[in-house]
Amino acid sequence: xxxxxxxxxxxxxxxxxxxxxxxxxxxxxxxxxxxxxxxxxxxxxxxxxxxxxxxxxxxxxxxxxxxxxxxxxxxxxxxxxxxxxxxxxxxxxxxxxxxxxxxxxxxxxxxxxxxxxxxxxxxxxxxxxxxxxxxxxxxxxxxxxxxxxxxxxxxxxxxxxxxxxxxxxxxxxxxxxxxxxxxxxxxxxxxxxxxxxxxxxxxxxxxxxxxxxxxxxxxxxxxxxxxxxxxxxxxxxxxxxxxxxxxxxxxxxxxxxxxxxx
Numbered sequence: 001x002x003x004x005x006x007x008x009x010x011x012x013x014x015x016x017x018x019x020x021x022x023x024x025x026x027x028x029x030x031x032x033x034x035x036x037x038x039x040x041x042x043x044x045x046x047x048x049x050x051x052x053x054x055x056x057x058x059x060x061x062x063x064x065x066x067x068x069x070x071x072x073x074x075x076x077x078x079x080x081x082x083x084x085x086x087x088x089x090x091x092x093x094x095x096x097x098x099x100x101x102x103x104x105x106x107x108x109x110x111x112x113x114x115x116x117x118x119x120x121x122x123x124x125x126x127x128x129x130x131x132x133x134x135x136x137x138x139x140x141x142x143x144x145x146x147x148x149x150x151x152x153x154x155x156x157x158x159x160x161x162x163x164x165x166x167x168x169x170x171x172x173x174x175x176x177x178x179x180x181x182x183x184x185x186x187x188x189x190x191x192x193x194x195x196x197x198x199x200x201x202x203x204x205x206x207x208x209x210x211x212x213x214x215x216x217x218x219x220x221x222x223x224x225x226x227x228x229x230x231x232x233x234x235x236x237x238x239x240x241x242x243x244x245x246x247x248x249x250x251x252x253x254x255x256x257x258x259x260x261x262x
Contacts, residue, residue, distance in 0.1 A: 016065035019058040021050040028055035028094025034103030036166040048245035055094045057086040068166035071173040076180040096256045114190040121255040125198040129181045132207040155204045155233035194222035196251045205233040
């Protein structure tokens with residue numbers, strides 16, 4: 001049984017709808033989009049999981065899918081609560097649960113895995129842990145002086161692709177992403193679930209150190225880094241999208257099969 005994608009929260013913005021699949025399967029995958037983005041950036045990966053016959057939840061995070069001003073006042077805990085609610089829905093119909101995320105969504109996925117030992121595996125694409133721009137570290141102070149800066153979205157090598165996202169980046173939200181990253185980096189010893197890490201070699205938003213730091217510091221014994229040679233930051237919509245989809249499906253299948261034998 002498969003459910004239809006829910007109706008749009010705002011008329012005229014179908015690309016920002018959450019994606020949900022209800023399937024007769026013991027496997028469920030939670031998928032998270034990134035900061036200022038929407039589920040549209042994760043649709044190819046969410047559909048790949050759905051095509052494998054698994055339960056899928058890809059929610060729209062608080063403050064997203066409307067206008068950038070709606071991110072003012074949203075806290076990292078609100079985004080975590082959104083994903084925790086979706087994860088509980090998955091657990092109601094899945095015995096083996098996994099999480100995947102892009103950029104800030106990857107950071108959120110890592111945080112969930114640090115706090116929920118029922119998560120069997122984590123897949124992250126260009127996760128946000130280390131920031132190359134010094135503005136990020138000062139965002140908590142600067143947000144009182146400057147409300148927003150130019151958009152960070154649509155860093156995509158493929159000229160045929162555009163990421164549906166906000167046209168401005170609110171500094172209050174940037175401060176929350178930085179705070180979330182600090183939470184994850186302060187708890188690396190609790191990150192024990194198997195990890196599949198994707199990093200674009202050329203990423204104009206987040207530096208390569210995001211991948212190497214995670215591989216060095218995560219307590220996971222089962223962890224793999226896949227370098228993406230043909231994509232920029234929003235790799236799920238870029239030339240390496242099919243590679244990401246295939247590797248993620250194989251990862252979930254391998255870990256789920258192993259859990260079934262234990």
